[in-house]
Amino acid sequence: MTTTTAGGDVGADRKQMMLYSEAEMNQSANEAYAEVIAEAKKAGVLNKDQATLNRVRKIADKLIAQTPVFRQDALDWDWQVNVITEDTINAWCMPGGKIVVYTGIIDALKLTDGELAAVMGHEISHALKEHSRERASQEAVQTLGIATAAAIFGLDQTKANILGIAAQFTFGLPFSRSHETEADRMGTELMARAGYDPYEAVNIWKKMDEVSGSSVPELLSTHPSNKNRIADLQVIAEKVYPLYQEASKKK
Numbered sequence: 074m075t076t077t078t079a080g081g082d083v084g085a086d087r088k089q090m091m092l093y094s095e096a097e098m099n100q101s102a103n104e105a106y107a108e109v110i111a112e113a114k115k116a117g118v119l120n121k122d123q124a125t126l127n128r129v130r131k132i133a134d135k136l137i138a139q140t141p142v143f144r145q146d147a148l149d150w151d152w153q154v155n156v157i158t159e160d161t162i163n164a165w166c167m168p169g170g171k172i173v174v175y176t177g178i179i180d181a182l183k184l185t186d187g188e189l190a191a192v193m194g195h196e197i198s199h200a201l202k203e204h205s206r207e208r209a210s211q212e213a214v215q216t217l218g219i220a221t222a223a224a225i226f227g228l229d230q231t232k233a234n235i236l237g238i239a240a241q242f243t244f245g246l247p248f249s250r251s252h253e254t255e256a257d258r259m260g261t262e263l264m265a266r267a268g269y270d271p272y273e274a275v276n277i278w279k280k281m282d283e284v285s286g287s288s289v290p291e292l293l294s295t296h297p298s299n300k301n302r303i304a305d306l307q308v309i310a311e312k313v314y315p316l317y318q319e320a321s322k323k324k
């Protein structure tokens with residue numbers, strides 16, 4: 074058992090079972106991300122709107138600057154932030170800090186900077202806590218049985234075929250409810266430390282209730298019910314509010 078992050082103010086130091094290595098997940102993520110970016114480029118929908126790209130990157134930079142509260146090594150990650158013009162109400166961050174924000178979520182929810190920070194903070198937190206690696210590991214144990222999985226991963230990790238796993242566990246399959254709640258809490262702390270009012274995180278879910286669409290965003294997948302989520306976020310927002318006040322003073 075290992076833990077990928079320090080606790081921060083929200084207590085994110087939960088222990089995790091990891092079979093795949095971080096390097097394997099990151100390599101898989103890099104390949105999958107390059108593919109997504111190449112396809113978007115080909116379709117002419119990559120970073121079309123310079124103003125939106127600048128806005129998203131500026132907010133991302135502020136959030137990334139706060140990541141050492143959860144893990145020191147994150148500042149050295151090869152972070153990438155891109156915007157894809159597509160109606161999808163979604164955003165995600167692959168292992169190792171590879172972010173995509175779709176214009177659909179910004180437009181449909183008319184996101185303020187603070188709300189956008191909450192969305193990105195949530196996605197960044199999935200990557201910080203390495204939820205994809207945890208999910209992939211849990212899946213391997215379920216499929217193979219723990220003895221077989223341990224034997225396989227213990228004997229020869231490099232031969233494990235993990236191509237596509239990072240992508241699959243970032244946006245192919247939903248995160249579990251507990252991962253969503255954890256990402257909500259960590260993300261809210263990140264945004265508060267970055268100088269965004271944490272109560273704006275609560276607001277997104279009120280807006281999300283009003284939007285109906287055919288696509289189910291990652292943020293909504295197996296999510297705790299909006300009612301529970303709003304209640305939990307309110308408690309967290311109150312808890313991290315002093316961090317926001319402190320950050321605001323420094324501005």
Ligand SMILES: [Zn+2]
Nearest residue numbers: 253256291292
């Ligand atoms: Zn999520």
